[in-house]
């Protein structure tokens with residue numbers, strides 16, 4: 080992380096430059112606020128207000144690398160914005176993570192994309208913040224649910240008289256270049272996404288009398304379906320995700336951002352550092368890493384963090400500790416932020432769009448003609 084300074088935990092007094100120099104041997108140093116302000120290159124504040132009666136804010140969130148994204152519970156964050164069928168998705172994104180990314184990296188009216196959109200959290204939050212949105216999802220059921228969540232926003236009058244501009248496509252995001260129509264080439268200002276982590280996730284929990292505590296809604300679709308990246312093993316997941324990240328470059332504006340939210344998980348007691356592996360995937364896909372942020376899964380209270388870990392997570396940690404392994408409850412997700420190059424490199428087949436942006440169309444055209452030859456077609460919901 081470049082700089083960690085959560086707005087909820089501002090230091091009361093700033094050390095002077097001389098104090099900083101005098102403690103040069105200390106392992107960590109506070110960075111003077113004036114220096115942070117001078118280095119802060121965040122864009123000028125934008126008007127995030129939307130005309131659907133939601134909370135209005137005149138400025139984007141401060142440029143901090145710790146995002147306080149769990150001040151309210153996940154259920155409270157989704158209340159009245161998602162259909163009851165949405166609850167069953169095994170690995171939904173926290174709406175506040177999307178909201179923070181969208182307000183920070185886009186302006187109203189810009190396009191936000193999620194190639195693995197699940198119940199459509201990225202799309203729903205983007206349109207509710209006055210942006211346009213497009214998503215792809217592999218499982219037909221979640222395509223329907225994402226569509227229903229966008230319909231709900233429409234019914235609630237989001238976007239006012241202009242309505243919302245959002246579409247969900249059904250298909251394998253590894254074929255993104257042939258799935259999405261040409262109108263999206265070079266248009267997205269931001270991608271917010273999260274890969275599936277494996278066949279089993281946190282899901283929901285219920286206590287059944289006489290049986291004990293049981294998990295449900297913790298599996299992705301048909302576990303034999305190899306098109307779902309959750310079912311193909313860890314190395315293939317990383318390879319497939321790298322392919323998706325590379326394809327995203329076709330649809331991003333020059334300098335557009337990609338925010339990927341992921342958490343490490345434990346296999347038995349071993350920590351699998353998925354965020355670092357995804358960082359490597361992004362680099363391999365030709366993306367430029369620009370930030371590694373923390374999105375809190377715990378509530379930041381006045382003096383400490385109030386964890387929101389699930390029953391199974393708490394139970395696992397308790398048992399490990401009893402067995403002598405001092406593990407901690409995971410209380411954050413990593414949000415890796417990449418961006419695309421500001422210009423296409425010389426020699427690439429570049430073309431100007433109607434808005435004057437320069438995009439690389441070579442990959443798009445050749446993949447599209449290969450698809451047309453093979454008769455494949457993406458399907459808009």
Ligand SMILES: C[S@@+](CC[C@H](N)C(=O)[O-])C[C@H]1O[C@@H](n2cnc3c(N)ncnc32)[C@H](O)[C@@H]1O
Nearest residue numbers: 171172195196197198200217251252275307308
């Ligand atoms: C971590 S979940 C994303 C959840 C989403 N952010 C939300 O809040 O609902 C990953 C999603 O990727 C989908 N998926 C898996 N393989 C896919 C593929 N090849 N193409 C597109 N989507 C895929 C899964 O069905 C799952 O819904």
